[in-house]
Amino acid sequence: MSQFVAALKPRVSVSADTDDQHLRTQKALFLESKFGEFKVRERNVPAVIAGHLLVRIESVALNPIDWKIQKFGIYVEEYPAILGVDTSGVVVEVGEGVSGFTAGDRVFFQTSWDHDKAGYQQYTLTDATLTAKIPSKFSFDETAAIPVALAAATAGLYLEAPNGAGLVTPFEESTRGKESGKPIVIYGAIQLAKLSGFSQIITTASLKNTEYLKSLGATHVLDRNLPAQELASEVSKITSAPINLIYDTVALPDTQKSAYSLLADGGALVLTLPPDAEIKPVEGKRIFQAIGIFVIPHARSLGEKLYSKLTALLEEGVLKPNHVEVLPNGLNGVVAGLERLQADQVSGAKLVAHPQETA
Numbered sequence: 001m002s003q004f005v006a007a008l009k010p011r012v013s014v015s016a017d018t019d020d021q022h023l024r025t026q027k028a029l030f031l032e033s034k035f036g037e038f039k040v041r042e043r044n045v046p047a048v049i050a051g052h053l054l055v056r057i058e059s060v061a062l063n064p065i066d067w068k069i070q071k072f073g074i075y076v077e078e079y080p081a082i083l084g085v086d087t088s089g090v091v092v093e094v095g096e097g098v099s100g101f102t103a104g105d106r107v108f109f110q111t112s113w114d115h116d117k118a119g120y121q122q123y124t125l126t127d128a129t130l131t132a133k134i135p136s137k138f139s140f141d142e143t144a145a146i147p148v149a150l151a152a153a154t155a156g157l158y159l160e161a162p163n164g165a166g167l168v169t170p171f172e173e174s175t176r177g178k179e180s181g182k183p184i185v186i187y188g189a190i191q192l193a194k195l196s197g198f199s200q201i202i203t204t205a206s207l208k209n210t211e212y213l214k215s216l217g218a219t220h221v222l223d224r225n226l227p228a229q230e231l232a233s234e235v236s237k238i239t240s241a242p243i244n245l246i247y248d249t250v251a252l253p254d255t256q257k258s259a260y261s262l263l264a265d266g267g268a269l270v271l272t273l274p275p276d277a278e279i280k281p282v283e284g285k286r287i288f289q290a291i292g293i294f295v296i297p298h299a300r301s302l303g304e305k306l307y308s309k310l311t312a313l314l315e316e317g318v319l320k321p322n323h324v325e326v327l328p329n330g331l332n333g334v335v336a337g338l339e340r341l342q343a344d345q346v347s348g349a350k351l352v353a354h355p356q357e358t359a
């Protein structure tokens with residue numbers, strides 16, 4: 001308990017007439033109403049609960065879902081809301097029944113829209129079984145940008161149908177490389193495909209990011225602006241094998257249609273968004289929508305399996321963090337960052353903010 005108090009003291013204001021740590025306040029970025037404005041204001045630091053860790057957030061990454069909730073009024077029904085789903089920080093208190101973590105540990109994890117478990121604030125709670133320690137060589141910023149993209153990639157590739165393509169998970173050495181000899185096409189992202197051993201990892205992107213994507217495991221990088229037919233022709237020059245698996249992480253109407261036409265009969269297309277209404281279903285060509293949220297019951301055991309190996313996979317270098325850009329002004333900088341994301345002005349990097357730097 002004393003470690004908790006010490007960790008909280010430097011950055012949290014304490015009400016003068018009480019020593020109760022759960023009456024301490026913190027700054028949080030609220031979305032005040034549906035379609036409303038974001039505003040930083042104070043709320044209490046949550047009390048730790050069994051099975052959870054209380055974490056001081058050092059870095060939070062921005063995701064498209066955040067601006068989509070504000071602009072389209074989707075997913076969140078209770079307002080004011082606190083968003084922010086990708087987080088890293090320092091453990092300040094360990095809940096009952098948790099083993100393997102102590103105050104002072106550097107950790108990263110996916111946050112949610114429950115006020116006490118959200119990311120756009122200075123302190124949050126996280127389920128210990130879905131939390132990983134940060135290897136010493138990586139920063140808060142690098143690791144804050146991992147959980148959501150990794151969850152969506154993991155769910156889409158490894159959950160059983162109808163939630164994913166049902167591949168064997170590659171987190172143990174003995175189960176790596178099972179997809180050797182096969183190609184995969186990825187619109188957007190890559191690293192798990194390498195761990196699963198795909199022989200050709202063909203991805204689409206801005207060509208200026210080619211070397212970076214190859215360093216992550218892409219074997220071939222094709223221009224994201226190629227029309228579907230030209231893309232198919234480029235892919236056929238790379239492999240004559242049927243394209244039985246495509247992961248479209250972009251999932252815009254055009255990329256979905258292009259991917260579905262490239263997919264072989266009997267193949268699976270994984271999408272990060274719902275299938276476009278204009279896609280005409282063809283018998284035998286399956287479509288799965290990945291939901292990268294491990295607290296959903298059908299995904300929890302996959303998430304726990306991943307998080308139990310995640311620190312080691314990063315230490316070994318088989319998973320690498322994304323490039324990041326740090327936004328100024330703490331939580332107050334998030335709004336401008338979301339505007340850039342919405343305007344498609346961020347390429348090859350994740351934006352992160354430092355909640356402790358909020359004025």
Ligand SMILES: NC(=O)c1ccc[n+]([C@@H]2O[C@H](COP(=O)([O-])OP(=O)(O)OC[C@H]3O[C@@H](n4cnc5c(N)ncnc54)[C@H](OP(=O)(O)O)[C@@H]3O)[C@@H](O)[C@H]2O)c1
Nearest residue numbers: 064065152188204205206209224250272290291292347348
């Ligand atoms: N289902 C889920 O759980 C889940 C989870 C996360 C995200 N999503 C959704 O997935 C989508 C992408 O999310 P994100 O976090 O990756 O967004 P993001 O960070 O905004 O993605 C930007 C990247 O997408 C690439 N890109 C944009 N258009 C492309 C195209 N036509 N072809 C290939 N690459 C393209 C760009 O690459 P270059 O810079 O190389 O051009 C850019 O770096 C969003 O709609 C998001 O809401 C869903």
